[in-house]
Amino acid sequence: MSNSSPATIEDVARIAEVSIATVSRAIHTPEKVAKSTRLKVDQAIAITGYTTNAMARSLRLGRSNMILVVAPDIGDPNFSNILIGLENEARAHGYGVLIGHTQNEPQRGLEYLKFLNSNQAAGLILFTGILPFGHRAMTARLPPCVGVFEPVFNGGIPYVGVDDAAGARKAVDLLIAEGHRKIAFIGDSRTKLAHNRRRAGYDAGLDAAGIPAAGRIVMEGDGTIESGRLALEQLFMRDDLPSAFMCVNDQTALGVMIGLKARGYDIPGDFSVTGFDDIPQASFMTPSLTTIRQPRTAIGKRAMALLLEMLSDGTSAETETEILLRPDLVVRNSVAAPSRQWAAR
Amino acid sequence: MSNSSPATIEDVARIAEVSIATVSRAIHTPEKVAKSTRLKVDQAIAITGYTTNAMARSLRLGRSNMILVVAPDIGDPNFSNILIGLENEARAHGYGVLIGHTQNEPQRGLEYLKFLNSNQAAGLILFTGILPFGHRAMTARLPPCVGVFEPVFNGGIPYVGVDDAAGARKAVDLLIAEGHRKIAFIGDSRTKLAHNRRRAGYDAGLDAAGIPAAGRIVMEGDGTIESGRLALEQLFMRDDLPSAFMCVNDQTALGVMIGLKARGYDIPGDFSVTGFDDIPQASFMTPSLTTIRQPRTAIGKRAMALLLEMLSDGTSAETETEILLRPDLVVRNSVAAPSRQWAAR
DNA sequence: TCGTCAAATGTAAAGGTTTACATTGACGGT
DNA sequence: ACCGTCAATGTAAACCTTTACATTTGACGA
Numbered sequence: 001m002s003n004s005s006p007a008t009i010e011d012v013a014r015i016a017e018v019s020i021a022t023v024s025r026a027i028h029t030p031e032k033v034a035k036s037t038r039l040k041v042d043q044a045i046a047i048t049g050y051t052t053n054a055m056a057r058s059l060r061l062g063r064s065n066m067i068l069v070v071a072p073d074i075g076d077p078n079f080s081n082i083l084i085g086l087e088n089e090a091r092a093h094g095y096g097v098l099i100g101h102t103q104n105e106p107q108r109g110l111e112y113l114k115f116l117n118s119n120q121a122a123g124l125i126l127f128t129g130i131l132p133f134g135h136r137a138m139t140a141r142l143p144p145c146v147g148v149f150e151p152v153f154n155g156g157i158p159y160v161g162v163d164d165a166a167g168a169r170k171a172v173d174l175l176i177a178e179g180h181r182k183i184a185f186i187g188d189s190r191t192k193l194a195h196n197r198r199r200a201g202y203d204a205g206l207d208a209a210g211i212p213a214a215g216r217i218v219m220e221g222d223g224t225i226e227s228g229r230l231a232l233e234q235l236f237m238r239d240d241l242p243s244a245f246m247c248v249n250d251q252t253a254l255g256v257m258i259g260l261k262a263r264g265y266d267i268p269g270d271f272s273v274t275g276f277d278d279i280p281q282a283s284f285m286t287p288s289l290t291t292i293r294q295p296r297t298a299i300g301k302r303a304m305a306l307l308l309e310m311l312s313d314g315t316s317a318e319t320e321t322e323i324l325l326r327p328d329l330v331v332r333n334s335v336a337a338p339s340r341q342w343a344a345r
Numbered sequence: 346m347s348n349s350s351p352a353t354i355e356d357v358a359r360i361a362e363v364s365i366a367t368v369s370r371a372i373h374t375p376e377k378v379a380k381s382t383r384l385k386v387d388q389a390i391a392i393t394g395y396t397t398n399a400m401a402r403s404l405r406l407g408r409s410n411m412i413l414v415v416a417p418d419i420g421d422p423n424f425s426n427i428l429i430g431l432e433n434e435a436r437a438h439g440y441g442v443l444i445g446h447t448q449n450e451p452q453r454g455l456e457y458l459k460f461l462n463s464n465q466a467a468g469l470i471l472f473t474g475i476l477p478f479g480h481r482a483m484t485a486r487l488p489p490c491v492g493v494f495e496p497v498f499n500g501g502i503p504y505v506g507v508d509d510a511a512g513a514r515k516a517v518d519l520l521i522a523e524g525h526r527k528i529a530f531i532g533d534s535r536t537k538l539a540h541n542r543r544r545a546g547y548d549a550g551l552d553a554a555g556i557p558a559a560g561r562i563v564m565e566g567d568g569t570i571e572s573g574r575l576a577l578e579q580l581f582m583r584d585d586l587p588s589a590f591m592c593v594n595d596q597t598a599l600g601v602m603i604g605l606k607a608r609g610y611d612i613p614g615d616f617s618v619t620g621f622d623d624i625p626q627a628s629f630m631t632p633s634l635t636t637i638r639q640p641r642t643a644i645g646k647r648a649m650a651l652l653l654e655m656l657s658d659g660t661s662a663e664t665e666t667e668i669l670l671r672p673d674l675v676v677r678n679s680v681a682a683p684s685r686q687w688a689a690r
Numbered sequence: 691t692c693g694t695c696a697a698a699t700g701t702a703a704a705g706g707t708t709t710a711c712a713t714t715g716a717c718g719g720t
Numbered sequence: 721a722c723c724g725t726c727a728a729t730g731t732a733a734a735c736c737t738t739t740a741c742a743t744t745t746g747a748c749g750a
Contacts, residue, residue, distance in 0.1 A: 006462060008736060019700045024738060034698060054463040055404040056736035059705055064400065066443075074428055075625070080420035087446070096460065098411075099444045101432070115441065117351060118399040119706095254629065261631075280420070284599065286606075286631045353706060364730045369708060379728060401706035404735050 007048035016044035027052070063122045063143075067307065070100045070112055071127035077279035078294065079127070082148060085300020086125060093308050095122070116143060123307045126152055144310040148303045150194050151322070158310075158321035160303040164194050164276075167292040167327035168201025171246055171274040174290070174329060176209045179337045180244040180272060184217040186231045186256070187248025195223070195248045198276060202246055217242050221252050228255020236263070243271060243338035250275035250282050250291055257285060257334070268336035278330050287333035295325050352393035361389035372397070408467045408488075412652065415445045415457055416472035422624035423639065424472070427493060430645020431470060438653050440467070461488060468652045471497055489655040493648045495539050496667070503655075503666035505648040509539050509621075512637040512672035513546025516591055516619040519635070519674060521554045524682045525589040525617060529562040531576045531601070532593025540568070540593045543621060547591055562587050566597050573600020581608070588616060588683035595620035595627050595636055602630060602679070613681035623675055632678035640670050 013020040018037060026033045026041040033041075044050075058064040067090055071079055087097045098121060102108040116124065124145040145152075147159030175183050183206070189199035199218070206216060217240065221227035228247060232255070235241055247253035253275035260271055267273055267287055275282060275291035282289040302323055358365040363382060371378045371386040378386075389395075403409040412435055416424055432442045443466060447453040461469065469490040490497070492504030520528050528551070534544035544563070551561060562585065566572035573592060577600070580586055592598035598620035605616055612618055612632055620627060620636035627634040647668055 006464070009738095010736085020737080021701080021739075022699060025699085028738085032698080037698080049462075051459055051462040053404070053736055054460075054465045055400050055409065056705090057738080059398070059400040059404050059707090059735090060737045060739090062705075073425075075425035080418075083419055084446070084448075091456065096443070096465075098441065101429070103429075111436065114396055115399075117394075117396045119351070120399045120441075258629075281626055281629065284603075284626060285629070354708095355706080365707080366709075366731080367729060370729090373708080377728080382728080398706050401735090402708080404705095404737090405707045405709090407735070 006053075007050040008053070009050065011048050012041065012044045012050045015047060016040040058119070062119070064120055065094060066096050066098050066121045067123045067125060067304070068098045068100060068112065068116065068121035069125040069127070070102060070109075072102055072104050074099065074101045077281065078149070078277055078296065081296035082127075082300040082303075085297035085302075086304045087300075089301045089304035089308070095308065123311055125303060125307060126157070144307060146303050146307040146310070148299060150192075158306060158323070160299055160306060160323040161194070161325070162294055162299065162327045163324040164197035164327075165201035165204065167276060167329075168198040168246070169205050170201075170327075170329040171276065171290075171292055172202050172205030173208075174331070174335060175244045175246065175272060175274065176205060176211075178244075178272065178335060180242075181209075181211060181338075182215060182217070182242040183244045183246050184219060184231075184235065184242040185246050185248070186219045186221040186228060186252050188220060188222045189218070189248075190220075192223070198248050221248065221255075223249050223252055225251050225255040225258070228252035228257075229259040230255070232256050232259040241271075244335070245271065245273045247273065247275050250277045250279045250289060253289055253291070253334075254281070254285060257289075268334050270339050272335040272338070274335060282330075283332065285334075290332045290335045291330050292327045293330045294327055298325055351398075352395040353398070354395070356393050357386065357389045357395045360392060361385040403464070407464070409465055410439060411441050411443050411466045412468045412470060412649070413443045413445060413457065413461065413466035414470040414472070415447060415454075417447055417449050419444065419446045422626065423494070423622060423641065426641035427472075427645040427648075430642035430647075431649045432645075433642075434646045434649035435653070440653065468656055470648060470652060471502070489652060491648050491652045491655070493644060495537075503651060503668070505644055505651060505668040506539070506670070507639055507644065507672045508669040509542035510546035510549065512621060512674075513543040513591070514550050515546075515672075515674040516621065516635075516637055517547050517550030518553075519676070519680060520589045520591065520617060520619065521550060521556075523589075523617065523680060525587075526556060526683075527560060527562070527587040528589045528591055529564060529576075529580065529587040530591050530593070531564045531566040531573060531597050533565060533567045534563070534593075535565075537568070543593050566593065566600075568594050568597055570596050570600040570603070573597035573602075574604040575600070577601050577604040586616075589680070590616065590618045592618065592620050595622045595624045595634060598634055598636070598679075599626070599630060602634075613679050615684050617680040617683070619680060627675075628677065630679075635677045635680045636675055637672045638675045639672055643670055 009020045009023050013023045016023065018041065022033060022037060023041055026038050030038055054065065069083070069086060073079070083099070090097050100112050102112070115121065121143060123143050126145060126147045127149060145157050147157050149161050151159045151161070172183065185199055185202045187195040187199060189196045217235070219231035219234065221231045228251065245253070245256045247256060253273050256273055257267055260267055265271060273289065275289050278291045278293035282291050302325065306321065306323065354365045354368050358368045361368065363386065367378060367382060368386050371383050375383055399410065414428070414431060418424070428444070435442050445457050460466065466488060468488050471490060471492045472494060490502050492502050494506050496504045517528065530544055530547045532540040532544060534541040562580070564576035564579065566576045573596065590598070590601050592601060598618050601618055602612055605612055610616060618634065620634050623636045623638035627636050647670065651666065651668065
């Protein structure tokens, strides 16, 4: 039975003694085929072990059953769980997921554009926050597209993310509830939209607590470990220290914690620290990090569901949808009441 | 110029005033085409923005330009760098990489088998250490396949990994050089081949140092964080403590370190710990972990190169090749000379 | 009895590419 | 002047599927 070359629809048709059209119908629109015929076809399929040749199918249909996911870096700890959500949802609808990473090189982006142009993907999911393909002109016939995490910079593309402001608000509220009054924010609120929104949550929380804008410390940091450490050093130079550091993400928080420990301070005894994202490392840091958890799998699921909906509707784009999920506070051991030094003031 | 539907080879042929066969040849076998013609075709391609329709090409050729990579878990910290190696190498040869994860559910494996049978992948890279598809029978017409990290259990499939024994030997030699005589090994050397080989390196090192087999402590542990902590607890119960823990991987080492810190011990003051893998976390643990680095990108590169070679040679399988790369010792802060308590004995 | 209609099935084209085979034309050797 | 050779190019088939359209069949109402 196990021929060298895989069975085609014709093999099935011959065995079932019907035409290939009937076989195709029995598979895709069974209600259009007599029950007895359906049975014969099913048996023939079982005998031959037939599977549809995806290439031929995609060619005929003019679209593939693959979704391309482009991320700047696969190693990003935020990525893998999102991917699980994306993939499960896609698979449930008969689609497969293809992963690409640009490593922040524009050259790579172009290769993916070529890939898309050769019809190999029916849809696109972007993690990059920006269309990685040079001119908008080239994107003229891009397939349906959904952004994840961050809105996509240069195109009216729907996206699924987290309510950054609400999440940040939970972190700052916790710090305030513990008694902190002087709280520093570290992040790049000028160029990164997600950071900007988290900053907004920070401000809103301090406003609500009646802490004047004058007393706030906002430091620049691009979200890397190094940026956290650097911001901390600058604060020590200035001798303008807060009692708590609200970091725009966990990486930054890690940088701050490394810096504080290097200077011999205790966390959370001397300073409190919060992050954002809840990357896997967060629970293994010493102390374990209090942070805001991204509902990663859920984000992935929603994003893919949205994309698949666009695919079947044919509503290619222009729907500037924005789906924001609610993130949760994860309380661990990096936050405590401010040290006496602060209570004194 | 930017039509609604993508340009086909016929559009190019019309503009270049040649036949489609010539266009195809100009692209794939330029030496068979007159220079002047080649020029016309190149221009026409530039004008139309033509890209080969991958579906049609794959259909005609009977094979795709995609490689399927199956891993048990994409979130595995070992995975992402390997993937970069795999992907770069594939792309350099005109192949794309498709990623699947089985989450250790056999059901998922079957779906990938279906995927392969529908001709959607030209080759297969396995991280699982086992063919994730039930019966060997079904694998009869599997595409060329290469294992990564671990030899694939049920099939004569070549694999690319690391010289576990040599790596483990480096770790144990370091511990011995620091003066440790009583060194525990924690790992699952019975069912996991990689663990078993690391264990062999451990034994070889102790043999070379003239430490009798009787004085060795070997604990079971499946490689999870929890398994490390558990093994540690058992040693404390038995009151049979080593001065150093040589862990089969970094996760186990992390478990041991968490357990030791919970009991108030200092690392490396009271106990030394080594890992294996050098996962990204390793440098952020406190203390940072001395471990054996897997040359991940290199492994990925080699594995893909081997697969592509098999693809072009047509030597489908049966070549039970085993390519082992040399891992390096990464010295950080979790190892020191044994405490006085030990020196006394 | 026949015409009409609907359900079930078949026929054939189309989708874009690669390539075996056929054709053309130029050129060198006799 | 003719033939053989070879390089360059063209023609058409094949890869496998889906589906519009055509055909067959049988039921049913007039």
